[in-house]
Amino acid sequence: xxxxxxxxxxxxxxxxxxxxxxxxxxxxxxxxxxxxxxxxxxxxxxxxxxxxxxxxxxxxxxxxxxxxxxxxxxxxxxxxxxxxxxxxxxxxxxxxxxxxxxxxxxxxxxxxxxxxxxxxxxxxxxxxxxxxxxxxxxxxxxxxxxxxxxxxxxxxxxxxxxxxxxxxxxxxxxxxxxxxxxxxxxxxxxxxxxxxxxxxxxxxxxxxxxxxxxxxxxxxxxxxxxxxxxxxxxxxxxxxxxxxxxxxxxxxxxxxxxxxxxxxxxxxxxxxxxxxxxxxxxxxxxxxxxxxxxxxxxxxxxxxxxxxxxxxxxxxxxxxxxxxxxxxxxxxxxxxxxxxxxxxxxxxxxxxxxxxxxxxxxxxxxxxxxxxxxxxxxxxxxxxxxxxxxxxxxxxxxxxxxxxxxxxxxxxxxxxxxxxxxxxxxxxxxxxxxxxxxxxxxxxxxxxxxxxxxxxxxxxxxxxxxxxxxxxxxxxxxxxxxxxxxxxxxxxxxxxxxxxxxxxxxxxxxxxxxxxxxxxxxx
Numbered sequence: 001x002x003x004x005x006x007x008x009x010x011x012x013x014x015x016x017x018x019x020x021x022x023x024x025x026x027x028x029x030x031x032x033x034x035x036x037x038x039x040x041x042x043x044x045x046x047x048x049x050x051x052x053x054x055x056x057x058x059x060x061x062x063x064x065x066x067x068x069x070x071x072x073x074x075x076x077x078x079x080x081x082x083x084x085x086x087x088x089x090x091x092x093x094x095x096x097x098x099x100x101x102x103x104x105x106x107x108x109x110x111x112x113x114x115x116x117x118x119x120x121x122x123x124x125x126x127x128x129x130x131x132x133x134x135x136x137x138x139x140x141x142x143x144x145x146x147x148x149x150x151x152x153x154x155x156x157x158x159x160x161x162x163x164x165x166x167x168x169x170x171x172x173x174x175x176x177x178x179x180x181x182x183x184x185x186x187x188x189x190x191x192x193x194x195x196x197x198x199x200x201x202x203x204x205x206x207x208x209x210x211x212x213x214x215x216x217x218x219x220x221x222x223x224x225x226x227x228x229x230x231x232x233x234x235x236x237x238x239x240x241x242x243x244x245x246x247x248x249x250x251x252x253x254x255x256x257x258x259x260x261x262x263x264x265x266x267x268x269x270x271x272x273x274x275x276x277x278x279x280x281x282x283x284x285x286x287x288x289x290x291x292x293x294x295x296x297x298x299x300x301x302x303x304x305x306x307x308x309x310x311x312x313x314x315x316x317x318x319x320x321x322x323x324x325x326x327x328x329x330x331x332x333x334x335x336x337x338x339x340x341x342x343x344x345x346x347x348x349x350x351x352x353x354x355x356x357x358x359x360x361x362x363x364x365x366x367x368x369x370x371x372x373x374x375x376x377x378x379x380x381x382x383x384x385x386x387x388x389x390x391x392x393x394x395x396x397x398x399x400x401x402x403x404x405x406x407x408x409x410x411x412x413x414x415x416x417x418x419x420x421x422x423x424x425x426x427x428x429x430x431x432x433x434x435x436x437x438x439x440x441x442x443x444x445x446x447x448x449x450x451x452x453x454x455x456x457x458x459x460x461x462x463x464x465x466x467x468x469x470x471x472x473x474x475x476x477x478x479x480x481x482x483x484x485x486x487x488x489x490x491x492x493x494x495x496x497x498x499x500x501x502x503x504x505x506x507x508x509x510x511x512x513x514x515x516x517x518x519x520x521x522x523x
């Protein structure tokens with residue numbers, strides 16, 4: 001095949017996967033359906049592997065396809081499918097253009113093998129112990145998802161709102177404003193630090209992150225040692241001029257010794273068109289001879305055994321609510337939520353912490369923005385995982401998007417009728433904060449917005465009515481807490497359930513009509 005064509009194909013495929021993955025996290029108007037989202041995420045290695053382990057379904061076999069492609073063609077996942085890999089290429093390309101006046105030296109970086117295998121084993125061990133924390137901090141898809149959701153999405157919202165304002169001044173209403181509900185500084189700062197690390201490494205050394213820190217890169221890199229097709233140096237034609245090494249984004253070509261560390265080659269094919277003597281090629285190379293340009297260390301049989309054990313062990317394992325009632329006095333009784341609210345479909349917090357990689361796809365897909373990144377609400381092991389923030393918004397009674405789009409199986413998809421009965425928490429009424437008591441005025445906002453009427457009004461003093469919570473009907477959606485007008489402490493809040501249970505269906509009233517999920521509050 002024409003070597004320049006290989007590179008062009010790689011670039012086109014990379015752009016397609018990168019744009020598709022990015023759009024999932026910046027889609028502020030929710031154009032992407034869960035079905036399309038699942039197809040886009042299907043080939044992402046870690047989410048696919050974890051979902052396969054969680055649901056034991058061959059509908060989540062994307063990681064198997066990646067393994068087969070790697071055995072056949074090398075690290076095509078790292079080259080074209082992983083959005084973080086393409087993002088690093090963009091950063092490195094920008095850096096190269098800025099430094100274009102300086103001719104790049106042919107540079108071969110030694111492999112940090114001990115570090116690579118340590119960072120490959122670390123997430124596996126931590127995962128077996130019951131936490132996805134290490135996976136969430138090292139999985140390339142999750143890192144990029146958090147970055148795109150935390151940086152690209154707000155920028156798009158800002159541009160959208162400027163456009164909406166300009167068009168509105170001309171009496172054109174083609175675009176409507178998008179309101180970001182909440183900003184959590186510490187999760188944002190953690191995301192920024194890890195993203196900055198990747199950017200700096202890509203700026204200075206190309207794919208250094210992929211070939212030093214990323215566990216997926218290490219696993220697929222060593223699996224590519226047995227790939228049928230790979231980039232090889234033809235010793236008889238090689239001049240050791242270093243042209244290929246200067247183009248190598250992985251710094252894995254040792255032109256002096258005419259060798260390529262195939263475990264770190266990401267199949268970018270930049271080197272193929274750089275050689276003046278066509279001394280480097282991408283070709284069938286199953287049978288290896290001495291001096292073929294491959295850096296070898298252990299037998300293929302030993303590697304396959306270890307890789308198989310690794311895989312088997314891993315598998316085992318809105319518009320703001322219109323406040324018609326305004327509180328005149330600040331509330332005085334502090335509210336402390338003991339248990340965070342995990343999404344419906346997560347079943348229990350321990351399971352959720354063990355399965356979620358904090359990619360924040362559900363955060364981006366949530367139409368009401370009630371899902372927000374956590375800090376220590378789940379404890380240290382659940383850092384950055386999404387939680388329901390009833391101060392920022394509420395869980396729409398007619399929505400189940402988070403479970404439909406979750407790529408790892410941490411949030412299982414639920415039938416809508418079942419989701420309407422899943423109790424993720426219970427409402428707690430703090431009477432001393434309620435304005436019915438403190439200001440002797442009518443309110444009832446919490447009851448009005450409760451979709452199951454678990455919160456209803458009972459006679460209080462004179463003609464006043466005060467809320468009462470019936471736990472058996474409450475599902476913990478947070479609509480009551482979000483609607484409560486008092487501050488700084490709400491008079492009603494949701495205490496999370498560590499283990500989700502089913503609430504009773506309230507047959508005392510007719511269920512509300514279905515609402516458009518684009519409308520952030522149905523009242």
